Amino acid sequence: MAVTATEIEQSTVAPARSGRRRRTPLRGWNWIGGTAAWLWLVVVIVPIYWIVITSFKTQSTYFVTNPLAPPAEPTLENYRLVLEADFATYFANSVIVAVGTVVPAVLLAFMAAFAIVRGGHSRFLRWVNGLFLMGLAIPLQAAVIPVYLIIIRMRLYDTLGAIILPSIAFALPLSVLVLSNFIRDVPKELFESMRMDGATTWMMLWRLAFPLTRPAVVTVAIYNMLQVWNGFLLPLVLTQSPEQRTLPLALWTFQGEYGVNVPAILASVVLTTLPIVILYAIGRRQLLSGLTAGIGK
Amino acid sequence: MSAIASGAPAGSARRAAAPHTRDRVLPLLALPALLFFVAFGVVPLIGVLVLSFTTWDGIGEITFSGLTSWREVLADPQLAHGLWVTFQVMALSWLVQTPASLLLGVFLAGHQRYRAVLAVIFFIPLLLSSAAIAVAYQALLDPNFGLGAGLGIDLLVQDWLGDPKLAMGVIVFIVSWQFIPFHALIYQGGVRQIPRSMYEAAQIDGAGRVRQFFSITLPQLKYTIITSSTLMVVGSVTFFDLIFVLTQGGPGDATRVLALDMYKRGFQANLMGPASVIAVIIVLIGLGLALLLRRIGGASNPAASQLDGA
Known part of the structure; x- marks a missing residue:
């Protein structure tokens, strides 16, 4: 019932507080x-x-x-049990997959976004842009069978690389879209003056555009990290041995083995979520503002 | 909103590019991303269509078999059932999420500090993996040892995941629990862009809050509603992780949505041909829904109604 108490308190406090702001509150x-x-x-x-x-x-x-x-x-007994169940390995796997996906995905997406914004006159780049926009509509679930086939033929089945390669590809469309929206905001004059000073395109990319759009880069990186860290379908389909398990998959198998030990299962849930909560605490402001800016104002 | 915004990026891109001579390096910069995306995005999309005309057990030879898989799937009552279950999840979660996220989004659009804190807390479920959420809710909903039994509240002691109707309700609830904050955030952004003068004018005319909501807020949010609905509806065609861990499609086949049906046919029954047919159907439904919602929104740019807008 503490809820109703705070509710009443807030209801009386809120108008007064907002009244002090520059914007006068709308009635009631x-x-x-x-x-x-x-x-x-x-x-x-x-x-x-x-x-x-x-x-x-x-x-x-x-x-x-x-x-x-x-x-x-x-x-802390439950946490000890979870750690003894090889969660350190699964944690390491998840870190490798997350970093191995996010770093290349963001760099490749940034280069592509830069090219799309700066080379808008090129027919090829307009086509690339259109392809990535359409790519937003490709669901991973529908593509997973051919991805499985490709991974087998590449002899990558049951490796972490099998998860990383398709994850990079599916992180690209949204990353390119959000990053190009931000690169467009970089004043053209800056590029012009840098070109006058003899800078190459490569230098303008990394020394001008990249630092100026860092908030967007961080947003995209955190968002992709979240997606990959929590990814379930690709590890499920593309790996099989316990040594290659990532955390969400480990949670599921752990639950199968320790079904009745609810506190231990919940300890595994807390442990696997903790890193992402920490990441959220650090990058929250940028993630929230960046997502709304990138997805739909 | 996005209709107006969608024109802007294209325009500014053209302006940005105009003064330059052709830069030969730029197309090269886009090449690595393009190769990755073609290899693991475009090729699989075409590949799944090709595979739907073959017979393959997932390990051995792939043999061309014409329309066999298509005939098999289209004649199977499981397809109609899968479509119906998917539609139910989609419609119910839209019906629950849209009014709730609108309400919360409008409220969170206020600039008070405690509302910002609320938004931060609301966002937490979005950080958890669907697997973690499913595992936790399975324990929480356990009829013998779960939260309801522990608190001794009879209403909460139900065979939540064992009863077909309840299991569907549980899935809709958990999906809403996870995603309402995200859509509330989208609406919050939309509400903050509505010109304040409109409300002031309405107030002078004597319109109350409820009237203001229906005559100003709702119409002004038209494109935001379409964006959010598109993400919700198209997303729900592909729900997999949560349902896979929570119910495995059960009890019986009560929650066997299309994506799960595809997985079970392909990776459990080793029938990749029919599974690919289901995958093609999933893609077609997703695209169809996205196009339908775009038409309703009247936006001209394919991406505009969905994601573009900044």
Whole structure:
């Protein structure tokens, strides 16, 4: 019931607070939206809270205690169990796949986006741009069978490279779109004066466009990192041995093996999500503003 | 909004390029990305169409077999069932997500600090992998040891994933739990672009908040609604991870959506031909829906209604 208390408090505080701003508030407080927002907060928080506190409970106390009460004696036993189940290997695999995908994907996308923006007169580059725009509509799921065939023929099946190569390709369309939207905002005069000073295209790309659009590069990198880190279908289809498992796949197999040990399973959920939460905490502002700018204002 | 915006990038690109002489390096810069995308995006898309006319068990020889797979799939009642389940997931999750994200987006568009904090918290489910969410909800919804049983609330003690109707509801709920924040964020951006003067004028005319919402906010958000709906609807044709881990398509085949049907035919039953047919159908439905929504939106640029806009 703490919710209703804060709700009432906010409803009285909010107009006063916004009143101090330069923009005067429109008449009245948005009751319906406000109620929905605080309700949604509960819907979002309760499962997450439950996941985190349960991961610190022992299996025996899990069955008998109030599920929403924090553990009386928090234990790290579940985390030890998860780490002993080779999660360090899976974690390393996920890092290799994420970095191995995101770094080349962002660099290639940046070069392509730069070419598309700066060479808008070229028929070839306009065609490339159109191809990437259409690429936004290609769902990974529908392409996965031929991708599997290609990977087998390349003799890459059951390697991390098998996950990385198609992941790069499917990260490109959106990355090119967002990056080219940002490169367009770089004033043309800067390119002109750099050219006057004798700079080559290659130099303008890395010394001018790249530093000036760094926020967009970070946004695209974080977004792709999120996608690849959480990717499930490609590892599922393109690998098979435990040594090549990435974290989402490991979660699924771990659940199969430890089905009844709920606290341990939830500890594995927390552990696999932690790196991405940290990344979010660092790059949140850029991710949110960059995504809205890139996807749909 | 995106209709106006879509004209701008093309225009500015033309202006940017005009004063230059042809730069031979530029096409080369686009080449590596192009090669990657053609190899693992375009070729597979054509490849899946080709494979739909073959017989292949995933390991051995691929042999051409004409329309065999197509006849087999089109005659199989599983296809109609898969289409119906996919449509249900799509329609229900759209119906739940759109009003909720509109409501939240309008609210989050306010500039108060606590609303920004709310937006940050709302975004958290989007960070979790679908596999993690499915694994966690499976434990949470367990009729014997889950949250409902632990709290002793009878209403929450249901065989959530064992009852076909409930399982569908659970999937729609979890999808909404995961993606409403993302769409709320899109709407937040859209609302912030509506000229303030419109509301001030309405206020002078004596229109109340609800009236303002329906006469100004909603019509002004037309293109944002289409963008968000396109992402929702086209995305839901390809839902796989969550349903695969949560229900495996069950109970029975109650939640066997098309993408799951494709996986099961291809990688579990080793029938790559029929699986490719399903994949082609998925692509056609996705494209059809995107085009339909674009027509409704009246946007002229293919990408504009979907993703372009900055």
